[in-house]
Amino acid sequence: xxxxxxxxxxxxxxxxxxxxxxxxxxxxxxxxxxxxxxxxxxxxxxxxxxxxxxxxxxxxxxxxxxxxxxxxxxxxxxxxxxxxxxxxxxxxxxxxxxxxxxxxxxxxxxxxxxxxxxxxxxxxxxxxxxxxxxxxxxxxxxxxxxxxxxxxxxxxxxxxxxxxxxx
Amino acid sequence: xxxxxxxxxxxxxxxxxxxxxxxxxxxxxxxxxxxxxxxxxxxxxxxxxxxxxxxxxxxxxxxxxxxxxxxxxxxxxxxxxxxxxxxxxxxxxxxxxxxxxxxxxxxxxxxxxxxxxxxxxxxxxxxxxxxxxxxxxxxxxxxxxxxxxxxxxxxxxxxxxxxxxxxxxxxxxxxxxxxxxxxxxxxxxxxxxxxxxxxxxxxxxxxxxxxxxxxxxxxxxxxxxxxxxxxxxxxxxxxxxxxxxxxxxxxxxxxxxxxxxxxxxxxxxxxxxxxxxxxxxxxxxxxx
Numbered sequence: 001x002x003x004x005x006x007x008x009x010x011x012x013x014x015x016x017x018x019x020x021x022x023x024x025x026x027x028x029x030x031x032x033x034x035x036x037x038x039x040x041x042x043x044x045x046x047x048x049x050x051x052x053x054x055x056x057x058x059x060x061x062x063x064x065x066x067x068x069x070x071x072x073x074x075x076x077x078x079x080x081x082x083x084x085x086x087x088x089x090x091x092x093x094x095x096x097x098x099x100x101x102x103x104x105x106x107x108x109x110x111x112x113x114x115x116x117x118x119x120x121x122x123x124x125x126x127x128x129x130x131x132x133x134x135x136x137x138x139x140x141x142x143x144x145x146x147x148x149x150x151x152x153x154x155x156x157x158x159x160x161x162x163x164x165x166x167x
Numbered sequence: 168x169x170x171x172x173x174x175x176x177x178x179x180x181x182x183x184x185x186x187x188x189x190x191x192x193x194x195x196x197x198x199x200x201x202x203x204x205x206x207x208x209x210x211x212x213x214x215x216x217x218x219x220x221x222x223x224x225x226x227x228x229x230x231x232x233x234x235x236x237x238x239x240x241x242x243x244x245x246x247x248x249x250x251x252x253x254x255x256x257x258x259x260x261x262x263x264x265x266x267x268x269x270x271x272x273x274x275x276x277x278x279x280x281x282x283x284x285x286x287x288x289x290x291x292x293x294x295x296x297x298x299x300x301x302x303x304x305x306x307x308x309x310x311x312x313x314x315x316x317x318x319x320x321x322x323x324x325x326x327x328x329x330x331x332x333x334x335x336x337x338x339x340x341x342x343x344x345x346x347x348x349x350x351x352x353x354x355x356x357x358x359x360x361x362x363x364x365x366x367x368x369x370x371x372x373x374x375x376x377x378x379x380x381x382x383x384x385x386x387x388x389x390x391x392x393x394x395x396x397x398x399x400x401x402x403x404x405x406x407x408x409x410x411x412x413x414x415x416x417x418x419x420x421x422x423x424x425x426x427x428x429x430x431x432x433x434x435x436x437x438x439x440x441x442x443x444x445x446x447x448x449x450x451x452x453x454x455x
Contacts, residue, residue, distance in 0.1 A: 074382075101443055109424075
């Protein structure tokens with residue numbers, strides 16, 4: 001008799017079956033010099049953190065154009081994390097100071113457009129802070145998970161309303 | 168003929184006669200006999216066609232950033248809000264300081280539809296205007312007036328700010344759904360002057376050519392953010408929108424946050440760097 005295992009059920013094709021538990025999709029823009037190295041540190045230290053985050057390496061947080069963030073949300077991201085060197089530690093001396101100002105205004109604008117401020121997060125993680133990186137991703141994942149899936153603009157409420165009224 | 172019109176014509180005739188400028192961008196009465204339209208005066212005779220009244224809605228500084236006009240010495244008729252535009256453009260080095268700004272004390276501009284039936288109510292921007300005398304102009308036409316108390320320019324934001332994120336998302340979805348992406352909002356904005364707009368870039372294709380809700384959302388989010396700390400609040404984007412999307416709300420929201428956080432108002436001072444172009448190391452903003 002086959003023993004039931006805790007393994008994820010697999011279809012015949014070998015793909016992982018979609019589970020009932022919804023996982024948020026997160027995009028992380030990490031600076032090459034601090035936070036990406038910090039994420040590396042988390043990996044080599046065998047620390048676990050949620051796999052919900054897809055990491056994109058950028059040279060500096062100052063390289064993060066608001067367009068990148070808005071594009072991620074447009075394409076259905078549930079949350080966006082930007083992480084870079086601590087203030088004063090930027091590899092390019094001042095890139096993160098520019099990002100800091102840009103971040104607060106972009107967060108205000110996105111919130112006004114209907115994207116909760118908890119979905120967009122800026123964090124300073126140094127190359128030695130593997131533990132902090134794992135904690136930040138865990139906390140951000142549960143924070144976004146608590147909000148639930150975001151309605152991407154293409155599936156906005158008006159379309160749904162129109163659908164029900166036609167029935 | 169009002170004193171303002173007489174004053175503008177005299178100043179422009181003088182500028183053209185002295186060859187101080189090649190031409191002057193101003194207003195003339197349009198073909199409907201009521202509403203003003205932009206007009207380029209090259210000769211002293213043409214200077215007598217210039218007018219100024221409460222229908223002069225256009226922000227004429229937009230003409231100055233057109234590539235073919237760089238290098239010419241131009242005179243331009245500016246209202247106080249247009250003068251703020253000019254300050255921003257000069258600070259961004261869009262042209263050398265060879266513009267002669269003819270500032271006009273502004274009585275406020277009225278709302279008018281193309282049919283002319285919308286009455287004489289002042290435009291939303293004029294109801295909250297606290298600057299009727301243009302700052303930093305080369306020539307001032309009209310008597311400088313004392314600025315009276317005005318309505319709160321951010322009051323219009325309050326109802327939307329009080330809603331939940333989901334409600335706001337639904338609101339903007341409905342608004343952006345109508346967008347035709349005619350880009351009139353961009354074309355009329357004096358602060359929008361990139362040679363290649365991100366909205367039309369094909370490599371990488373940031374926005375997408377489809378006129379869909381997601382693409383429209385991205386265009387408006389970024390168009391607005393590109394004006395953060397630069398928008399002077401002329402609301403022309405909203406006025407020219409053929410499907411009446413309240414774009415002024417988005418710009419106003421960012422103006423409010425820029426004012427709250429950085430005590431900065433675009434175009435009022437030429438010795439101050441725009442907030443996103445600078446930083447203070449010690450500032451915490453409201454981050455942990």
